[in-house]
Structures are given as structure tokens and as C-alpha cells.
Amino acid sequence: xxxxxxxxxxxxxxxxxxxxxxxxxxxxxxxxxxxxxxxxxxxxxxxxxxxxxxxxxxxxxxxxxxxxxxxxxxxxxxxxxxxxxxxxxxxxxxxxxxxxxxxxxxxxxxxxxxxxxxxxxxxxxxxxxxxxxxxxxxxxxxxxxxxxxxxxxxxxxxxxxxxxxxxxxxxxxxxxxxxxxxxxxxxxxxxxxxxxxxxxxxxxxxxxxxxxxxxxxxxxxxxxxxxxxxxxxxxxxxxxxxxxxxxxxxxxxxxxxxxxxxxxxxxxxxxxxxxxxxxxxxxxxxxxxxxxx
Amino acid sequence: xxxxxxxxxxxxxxxxxxxxxxxxxxxxxxxxxxxxxxxxxxxxxxxxxxxxxxxxxxxxxxxxxxxxxxxxxxxxxxxxxxxxxxxxxxxxxxxxxxxxxxxxxxxxxxxxxxxxxxxxxxxxxxxxxxx
Numbered sequence: 001x002x003x004x005x006x007x008x009x010x011x012x013x014x015x016x017x018x019x020x021x022x023x024x025x026x027x028x029x030x031x032x033x034x035x036x037x038x039x040x041x042x043x044x045x046x047x048x049x050x051x052x053x054x055x056x057x058x059x060x061x062x063x064x065x066x067x068x069x070x071x072x073x074x075x076x077x078x079x080x081x082x083x084x085x086x087x088x089x090x091x092x093x094x095x096x097x098x099x100x101x102x103x104x105x106x107x108x109x110x111x112x113x114x115x116x117x118x119x120x121x122x123x124x125x126x127x128x129x130x131x132x133x134x135x136x137x138x139x140x141x142x143x144x145x146x147x148x149x150x151x152x153x154x155x156x157x158x159x160x161x162x163x164x165x166x167x168x169x170x171x172x173x174x175x176x177x178x179x180x181x182x183x184x185x186x187x188x189x190x191x192x193x194x195x196x197x198x199x200x201x202x203x204x205x206x207x208x209x210x211x212x213x214x215x216x217x218x219x220x221x222x223x224x225x226x227x228x229x230x231x232x233x234x235x236x237x238x239x240x241x242x243x244x245x246x247x248x249x250x251x252x253x254x255x256x257x258x259x260x261x262x263x264x265x266x267x268x269x270x271x272x273x274x275x276x277x278x279x280x281x282x283x284x285x286x287x288x289x290x291x292x293x
Numbered sequence: 294x295x296x297x298x299x300x301x302x303x304x305x306x307x308x309x310x311x312x313x314x315x316x317x318x319x320x321x322x323x324x325x326x327x328x329x330x331x332x333x334x335x336x337x338x339x340x341x342x343x344x345x346x347x348x349x350x351x352x353x354x355x356x357x358x359x360x361x362x363x364x365x366x367x368x369x370x371x372x373x374x375x376x377x378x379x380x381x382x383x384x385x386x387x388x389x390x391x392x393x394x395x396x397x398x399x400x401x402x403x404x405x406x407x408x409x410x411x412x413x414x415x416x417x418x419x420x421x422x423x424x
Contacts, residue, residue: 050332053297053340074333074390076298085414096298100417104424107305107417109313112340132421141424145305151340 003161009129014060014081023061023087032119035196036064039117039157040071042185042200042213052114055149057102057158058121060084062093068117069094076113078102103138108149116146116156122199123160126167128273135275139171143178150203156180158199168197175201187216261286294413296349297389300341302415304401304408306423312401314345315408317352319397327390331375334386338369341389350388358384 004013014022022028045052052073056065059077061084068075075095079085085097100107103125125142126135146156162168172184180201188194200212264286272278304312343363350358364381374380399408399415406423409416 048332050336051330053337074297076301080418086412089412089414096294097414098294098298098302098417099414101419104419105305107303107312109301109303109342112301114336130421132424149301 003163005123005127005161005163009127010124011080011082014084016083016086019061019081019083019087022084023063023091029063032063033067035119035159036067036117038187038196038216039064039119039159039198040067042157042198043115043117043155044213045073045115053112055106055113055116055118055146055156056095057106057116057118057146058124059088059093059095059097062088062091062095062097064117064119065093065095078106102142103133105141105145106149107145110148111151113149113154114151115154116150116158118156118158118160120159120161122158122171123162123167126163126170126274128275135170136174139174140177143175143180147178147180147203152204154203155182156199156201156203158201160197160199162197171199175199179203183212185212185215186218189215189218191217294394294410294415295390296346296392296394297337299349299394299399300346300389302399302417304399304404304406304417306401306404306406306419309401309403309406312403314342314348314402315399316402317349317394317397317399319353319394319410321396322353322392322394324387324391325393327386329375329383329386331370331382334382334389335370337389338366338385346388350392353392353394355388355392358388 004010007013043054049072054068054073054075056062056068056075056077059065059075059079060081062077065075065077065088077085077088077093077095077097078100079088079097080099080101082099085099088097102121122142125138127133128135150156160168160171162171168184175182180203182199182201185198185200187196187198194217198215265281268278268281268285299315299317302315303309304315306312347359347361350356368374369381369385371380374382377383393413394410395413397410399410400406401408
């Protein structure tokens with residue numbers, strides 16, 4: 001299954017059935033709550049028992065918000081999908097919900113929020129789902145407004161799935177341009193499925209407490225069985241590690257006719273919309289080779 | 294939506310200078326009881342825009358709930374005030390955390406753009422030409 005970001009815009013993808021699926025799957029609930037626990041840990045709020053005012057950006061049906069409530073904090077949740085928020089209402093989450101697009105800015109008064117978390121949401125900003133969308137501008141609007149609304153010294157922890165290095169670079173650069181200090185913490189970097197990237201940002205100039213915490217499993221240790229549930233499917237077919245060179249080669253599929261010009265033009269248009277440099281379409285684009293080539 | 298959120302929310306429509314405070318028009322609201330935490334209120338109070346909060350309670354038809362001027366901190370956080378029915382801290386707590394606006398709208402003061410509130414969720418989505 002490709003990641004949801006590649007299938008449809010968030011407000012379309014998370015329709016009623018998808019929202020329900022998302023919230024009834026015990027596997028997703030468990031992963032979500034584990035990520036939010038970790039995000040809250042990285043947020044490093046002072047341990048004085050005083051509730052804080054937090055943001056949950058891309059709160060969806062409020063799974064991550066529940067973790068915040070369990071720790072006694074108050075939160076405001078942002079999401080673009082109405083169906084997801086409807087499910088959140090049904091689940092009677094404690095936080096306040098807002099239907100909004102984070103790429104348009106958060107729209108909060110300056111300096112009022114004590115911290116922000118976001119679970120698997122920021123990568124959506126890298127997509128241009130409408131012709132008017134420019135990922136760079138949307139990232140700028142998001143991080144700019146996030147920086148403004150956070151109190152000085154407050155932290156934001158944004159867990160995201162970047163498609164490639166360029167995307168993650170784009171996100172981090174946008175955050176730094178907005179004035180944040182910090183960087184990416186990667187948990188379980190050696191596992192393909194348990195690997196999680198957290199963008200840990202601190203509002204204000206760099207100081208002692210802006211140093212990055214360590215990611216889990218960085219020194220090569222694999223995550224324990226307990227942490228590995230998500231990488232094994234329900235039917236229990238655990239994969240055994242194979243050295244790359246011993247792995248049997250996949251046989252390449254050979255199609256007779258290739259993919260054709262239409263397919264190529266569509267792909268180029270897609271890449272253009274995502275902001276990549278793509279050569280212009282000419283009469284040479286996707287033409288057939290001469291038979292004697 | 295609680296009044297706490299309303300107090301922090303500003304509009305970011307193109308052309309709005311501050312977009313704050315959003316004028317609250319509520320047709321339906323309810324109250325849900327929440328445990329009072331004096332430390333949370335103490336941390337929160339400096340960040341609250343008192344004028345906007347008072348105006349919001351007036352808009353809900355609760356003119357008696359909060360005084361025009363913010364009471365001094367010593368009075369709000371006086372020993373044992375949290376247990377006295379009708380004390381300043383109880384009223385502030387009630388206004389900020391227990392009142393939920395269910396239906397109504399928020400109006401941007403600069404551009405008069407109206408953001409509807411449905412089932413307690415304000416719709417802050419902007420059209421393409423308003424970004």
C-alpha cells in the first residue's frame with residue numbers, strides 16, 4: 001500500500017469510511033498512542049504537575065490528543081478532514097477542535113501556547129493538491145504561524161514520514177527559516193518499519209536546553225519484540241533478516257510496449273506540481289526509438 | 294469550542310491586520326464541568342486577553358459572570374478562594390474551561406469574514422483567494 005499522501009488530498013482521503021477504519025483499527029490506535037507518548041516525552045515539559053496549553057496539529061479523530069488528556073494537559077486540535085473531526089466528536093475528546101488547513105497558518109495570538117505536537121501530518125504539506133498550492137509557501141506559512149503562537153522557549157515535536165531526503169530537507173529548512181532551533185531525531189533508524197522521524201523544534205535562540213535528545217536504537221540495537229509489533233503483520237509472518245547480497249534477485253518485469261507518452265507526460269506533470277525541476281515537454285518527449293536503434 | 298480557545302484564536306484572512314478579537318455570535322452553548330486547577334489558571338492568566346474574554350461572556354448573555362476590570366491577582370489566588378462558591382477564580386475557571394459554544398459564528402473584526410461554528414467546531418478554512 002502506498003502512503004496515504006500519494007493517494008488523495010487529506011480532506012478527500014480521510015472520508016467517513018476511512019476515518020472510521022482509522023479509529024477502529026486497534027493496530028493503528030496502538031501505534032498512534034505510542035508515537036504520541038514518545039512525542040510528549042521529546043516535548044520535555046517541566047515535570048511540575050501543572051497542566052499546559054498544547055496544540056495537536058493534524059489531530060484527526062483525537063487519538064494523539066487522548067494521550068495529552070491522560071497526562072492532564074489541555075489542547076487544541078487542528079484537522080482538515082471533517083469526517084475525522086466528526087469521529088473525534090463521537091469519541092468525546094476533551095480538547096477543542098478546529099477545522100482548518102495548517103498550510104494557511106494556524107491563526108493564533110502570539111505567545112499563548114506552551115507546546116505543540118503533530119503526528120504524521122507535516123508531510124502532507126509537501127504535496128500540492130490544488131493548482132494554487134505551493135509547498136514552500138505552505139510550509140512557510142505553517143512554521144511561521146507556529147513560531148509566533150508558541151511561548152519563548154516552548155517546544156514543538158512533529159513526527160513525519162518524509163518520502164525522500166529532499167522532502168525532509170525541505171521541511172527542516174522551512175522550520176529553520178521560521179526561526180526555530182533544533183533538528184530531526186530518528187528512532188530505530190535501522191528498521192524500515194519502526195523507523196520514526198521527529199522534528200524537535202525549540203522556539204527562540206539556541207541555548208543549553210535546545211540540544212537534541214538522542215533517538216532510540218541509534219547504536220544499532222534493534223527494537224525489542226514489544227516495540228516491534230507494528231512491523232509484524234497480524235497473521236504473524238515475521239520476516240527473517242537476510243544479507244543484501246544473499247537475497248534472491250527479483251526478476252524484472254518486462255513489458256513489451258513500455259509505458260507510452262501519456263503516462264510519461266502525466267508523471268512529469270505530477271513531479272512539476274510537487275516542485276521538482278522537470279525538463280520542458282517538447283516534441284522529443286517520450287517519442288519512439290527508431291526500430292534499428 | 295471553549296472560550297479559552299476563542300480567546301487565543303485570531304483570523305488570518307488576507308487583509309486582516311490583527312484579526313483579533315473575533316466577534317462571537319452564539320446561538321447555542323452548553324456547560325460541562327471540569328475540575329479546577331489553580332496552577333493552570335495562574336499560568337494562563339497573563340496570556341488571557343481580559344477584554345476579549347469579557348466581551349465573549351457578554352455575547353453569551355452572561356453579563357454578571359466577569360467584572361469589567363480584571364481583579365488583582367492577590368484576590369484571585371487568595372488562600373482557599375478555589376473552594377468558595379462564586380469566587381473570582383471559580384468564575385474565571387467557569388468562563389474559560391466550562392462554557393462550550395455549540396452553534397454560532399466568529400466574525401473577523403477587520404474584514405467581517407464569518408467563520409461558522411458547527412457542533413462546536415469552528416470552520417477556519419479559507420478560500421483560495423483569501424490566503
